[in-house]
Every structure is written in structure tokens, then in C-alpha cells.
Amino acid sequence: MTTExxxxxxxIKLARQDDLVETLNKTVYRQQKKIDELEALCTALARHVKDLRAAANEGSSAHERPPHY
Structure with missing residues (x-):
């Protein structure tokens, strides 16, 4: 094999590695974006569940019978 x-x-190997690194970089970027979206969704769902529980607790105490019944 000659020097040339x-x-x-x-x-050729370097060009393939550059392409692979760029592909992996894009993949990591998309995954991080999706993780951020899912974290925001989980936070919103947790807040919604907390609000529903608070509303259920407030509503149930208004319709409960007093303890002397």
C-alpha cells in the first residue's frame, strides 16, 4: 500500500467518523428535547393530580355528616 x-x-475513515459524530449529535439533541418535553408533561400532570386531590378533599368535607350523627 502506497503512502497516497x-x-x-x-x-475516508475520518469523513465517516465525522458523519457518525454529526448523526450521534443530532440524535442526542432530539433525545434531550424529548426528555425536556416529557419532564414538563410530568410536572404538569403531577400538578393536575395534586389540584384534583385538593378539590376532592375540599368537596368531600363539605358533604360529610358531622361526627355526632
Whole structure:
């Protein structure tokens, strides 16, 4: 293998690695974006459940019989 062939082979490998790194970078970016969306959704759902529980507790105490019944 000549020096020129070796140089071409190295350039090809480097180009493939650059492409792979770029692809992985895009994948990580999309995954992080999705994680951020899911965290926001979980936070909103937790807040909604908390509000529903609070509303249920407030509503049930108004309709309960007093303890002397």
C-alpha cells in the first residue's frame, strides 16, 4: 500500500467518523428535547393530580355528616 493510498484510506475513515459524530449529535439533541418535553408533561400532570386531590378533599368535607350523627 502506497503512502497516497494510506492517506486516502485515512481521509475516508475520518469523513465517516465525522458523519457518525454529526448523526450521534443530532440524535442526542432530539433525545434531550424529548426528555425536556416529557419532564414538563410530568410536572404538569403531577400538578393536575395534586389540584384534583385538593378539590376532592375540599368537596368531600363539605358533604360529610358531622361526627355526632
Amino acid at each position: 493510498e494510506r492517506l486516502i484510506e485515512l481521509e
